[in-house]
Amino acid sequence: MYFVDRSVAVIKPKQPFLDWLNAVPGNDMVDLTLDSLRSDCTVILLPEFNEPEEAVAHIDEQYEQLFKIEVASWYDDEDLWPKDMSLKAFWEWFDVEIHSTVLDSVEGDISNSPAGEL
Structure with a gap:
């Protein structure tokens, strides 16, 4: 295992996100629950931070793209x-968990591609 020079943020939908999904015309996801929304969430890599407040400030800078990614996924x-x-609204719609330790348990290089411009 290898330490990765990043922190992570887990973006977890809250009730307003579920309320929006349920209000979309033609929505047929009657079994969708907040627990199911929060069971498989978006995780983003962040720069390493000394203080959690620095990570939150970074999320504040990226919130618009994150918000768009979340709604566009639906x-x-x-x-x-x-x-x-x-x-x-972003902070009302999402919980954000910040984690400072990232380990890579896979041998080999990480490949990446852009998330796209929304």
């Missing part, structure tokens, strides 16, 4: 997206 039609996608 609906790519921007007309269906929430009207308020402000920083305040």
